Amino acid sequence: MLIPVGFEYLKPKNLAELDEAVRDGAFLISGGTVGVRLLKERIVRPKLVVDISEVEEAQGAKQGEGIVDLGAALKIYQLQRLSVNGPVSDMIRFVSSGIADPAIRTMGSLGGNIALADPSNELPVPLMLADASLLIYGQHRFHEEKIRGFIHGPHRTGLKPGEVIVRVRYKELDGYRWSYKKHFIRNLDHYVGISGAMAKVDSGKIIDLRLVVAGEAIMGFKYLAPERAIGARPSEAIIKEVAEEAVSGISPKSDRQGPSEYKVAVLKKLVELSVKEALGA
Amino acid sequence: MKVTININGKDYSADVEPRMTLVDFIRDVAGLKGTHVGCETGHCGACSVLIDGRPVKSCLMLAVQANGKRITTIEGIGKDGGPNEVQMALSSSKALQCAFCSTGFVVVGTWALEENGELTEDVIKESFIGNVCRCTGYEPIIKALRGVRKND
Numbered sequence: 075m076l077i078p079v080g081f082e083y084l085k086p087k088n089l090a091e092l093d094e095a096v097r098d099g100a101f102l103i104s105g106g107t108v109g110v111r112l113l114k115e116r117i118v119r120p121k122l123v124v125d126i127s128e129v130e131e132a133q134g135a136k137q138g139e140g141i142v143d144l145g146a147a148l149k150i151y152q153l154q155r156l157s158v159n160g161p162v163s164d165m166i167r168f169v170s171s172g173i174a175d176p177a178i179r180t181m182g183s184l185g186g187n188i189a190l191a192d193p194s195n196e197l198p199v200p201l202m203l204a205d206a207s208l209l210i211y212g213q214h215r216f217h218e219e220k221i222r223g224f225i226h227g228p229h230r231t232g233l234k235p236g237e238v239i240v241r242v243r244y245k246e247l248d249g250y251r252w253s254y255k256k257h258f259i260r261n262l263d264h265y266v267g268i269s270g271a272m273a274k275v276d277s278g279k280i281i282d283l284r285l286v287v288a289g290e291a292i293m294g295f296k297y298l299a300p301e302r303a304i305g306a307r308p309s310e311a312i313i314k315e316v317a318e319e320a321v322s323g324i325s326p327k328s329d330r331q332g333p334s335e336y337k338v339a340v341l342k343k344l345v346e347l348s349v350k351e352a353l354g355a
Numbered sequence: 356m357k358v359t360i361n362i363n364g365k366d367y368s369a370d371v372e373p374r375m376t377l378v379d380f381i382r383d384v385a386g387l388k389g390t391h392v393g394c395e396t397g398h399c400g401a402c403s404v405l406i407d408g409r410p411v412k413s414c415l416m417l418a419v420q421a422n423g424k425r426i427t428t429i430e431g432i433g434k435d436g437g438p439n440e441v442q443m444a445l446s447s448s449k450a451l452q453c454a455f456c457s458t459g460f461v462v463v464g465t466w467a468l469e470e471n472g473e474l475t476e477d478v479i480k481e482s483f484i485g486n487v488c489r490c491t492g493y494e495p496i497i498k499a500l501r502g503v504r505k506n507d
């Protein structure tokens with residue numbers, strides 16, 4: 075079956091070619107794992123599809139002076155094999171290995187995973203924990219934006235029409251421990267809950283604790299840095315307090331994935347498990 | 356738009372509309388009907404093929420995205436003119452009923468065997484997360500493939 079509405083297709087090799095290619099109403103794809111489905115279902119009906127998967131400025135990974143710099147066109151399977159070091163990079167490798175299935179990981183890209191801002195997209199979790207920056211290009215200029223401010227809500231970001239994420243940069247968090255937990259009902263379905271935690275503990279005291287929760291239970295991404303934990307000793311009480319804070323004010327809708335209270339309970343448990351593991355408690 | 360895609364070692368060139376998916380190119384332009392179309396959403400794995408040796412879901416890819424690439428479909432899989440280890444294991448254990456899903460399982464299984472050298476239970480469960488079988492069921496497939504090794 076042909077996709078119902080026809081379009082032109084261009085595949086720029088670099089940002090200069092992208093400038094020439096992009097025009098009003100163009101729709102960008104990289105791997106196309108979600109974009110092609112949006113085209114099939116006529117959720118988007120562009121006149122032009124621009125494939126940015128081979129833009130040379132968005133390729134490759136490098137590390138220098140504590141900063142890791144990833145091309146947004148990197149495929150998820152390439153992230154599984156990243157040859158950069160540090161706890162954030164370890165977490166990205168782990169998260170990537172659990173995304174969807176081997177075929178989706180061959181096709182899907184880092185940039186697509188961030189730009190979609192679907193609450194079940196997983197790569198924003200370690201990147202928000204690391205306070206990563208996005209190098210964005212559009213209208214002949216670059217600008218940088220922190221990923222924590224870039225994702226405004228489910229499927230809503232700071233990207234303007236025609237803008238592309240070119241690179242993703244973060245500082246490694248040496249001395250941190252991390253943990254990542256998620257829960258789903260069916261393979262390849264949306265996640266009920268996701269919880270990622272990073273912590274630094276020194277001489278038995280918490281120096282830093284960061285948490286990102288996502289998934290259907292929260293319908294978005296929430297970053298928390300529970301201040302009351304700082305300086306405290308890791309304990310069951312602290313873990314429970316952080317979990318309470320993470321789920322406070324959320325009221326997911328009941329649907330085929332389960333009732334609202336179930337989703338809240340799942341997320342709470344995931345937070346407890348991940349915070350406990352990150353604290354080494 | 357003119358595209359040339361190498362499928363199973365042979366170049367297929369055609370003028371196609373950008374809205375044609377890769378699976379349609381494989382089935383309708385190249386005439387290779389072994390790659391099936393199930394869900395069209397990336398969930399069932401019936402349309403799995405290899406691009407440069409790695410699995411992809413050809414229903415979620417445009418044919419123009421695959422321009423210049425090297426693709427292996429079920430018709431290009433086998434060994435010395437006969438079935439390979441994965442095909443042998445599935446057929447000798449009768450781990451297929453209607454076989455609608457089987458071409459996808461063979462394509463992904465062949466990649467998993469190449470990648471890992473042996474199909475352990477963990478490798479099987481992890482590799483086939485995106486392949487659905489609605490009639491044989493997963494236990495017979497896992498049983499048939501568990502322990503299959505690559506023979507060079």
Ligand SMILES: Cc1cc2nc3c(=O)[nH]c(=O)nc-3n(C[C@H](O)[C@H](O)[C@H](O)COP(=O)(O)OP(=O)(O)OC[C@H]3O[C@@H](n4cnc5c(N)ncnc54)[C@H](O)[C@@H]3O)c2cc1C
Nearest residue numbers: 104105106107108109174182183185186187189195196239
């Ligand atoms: C069956 C299935 C299962 C999935 N399971 C998971 C899962 O377990 N975990 C998970 O995290 N995700 C999952 N996904 C979602 C998806 O595959 C990933 O998010 C993937 O990384 C998207 O990348 P892509 O290159 O394919 O995006 P595309 O489909 O090419 O693009 C998606 C959107 O992002 C935009 N975009 C892409 N790249 C850029 C860029 N560099 N700059 C700006 N905008 C850009 C496009 O314009 C488009 O709007 C799943 C998808 C499917 C179909």
Ligand code: FES
Nearest residue numbers: 393394395400414
């Ligand atoms: S038809 Fe492609 S995954 Fe189902």
Ligand code: FES
Nearest residue numbers: 452454456488489
């Ligand atoms: S054998 Fe019929 S769907 Fe798998």
